[in-house]
Amino acid sequence: MSWKETKLYSILNFKCPRCHEGDMFEKGTLFNYRRFSRMNDKCSCCGQTFEPEPGFYYGAMFISYGFSTALFVLVWIMLSFLVEEVTLTMMVLTLIIIVVGLLPLTFRLSRSIWLNIFVKYQGPCQPQK
Numbered sequence: 001m002s003w004k005e006t007k008l009y010s011i012l013n014f015k016c017p018r019c020h021e022g023d024m025f026e027k028g029t030l031f032n033y034r035r036f037s038r039m040n041d042k043c044s045c046c047g048q049t050f051e052p053e054p055g056f057y058y059g060a061m062f063i064s065y066g067f068s069t070a071l072f073v074l075v076w077i078m079l080s081f082l083v084e085e086v087t088l089t090m091m092v093l094t095l096i097i098i099v100v101g102l103l104p105l106t107f108r109l110s111r112s113i114w115l116n117i118f119v120k121y122q123g124p125c126q127p128q129k
């Protein structure tokens, strides 16, 4: 099994989970705050829809909640190494900066993971008729 056939490849590169070819999101918009959330409707290669049903990505919120919690813990640990006493203001400010800064990334990762849970890899793309 090559790297390109793994779920991790699809997740980290935001590729279509079915063929690992088409992009889930518009290219080059990751750090464009107006456009990072825009998804392509379907895979440009195999035609897999990226929104199987309305509200499909509701569940992806739990994954992004998990990311936020992990970030929270990470920030706490880092701060306690850097300063003698971690104040609440310090904690909240750092967290806001990091969570907002990484929002496009966590947003896309959680959707990418979520879609990968439901759509299985079916080998290289078979062009749609």
Ligand SMILES: [Zn+2]
Binding pocket: 016, 017, 018, 019, 020, 021, 022, 043, 044, 045, 046, 047, 048, 125
């Ligand atoms: Zn595809």
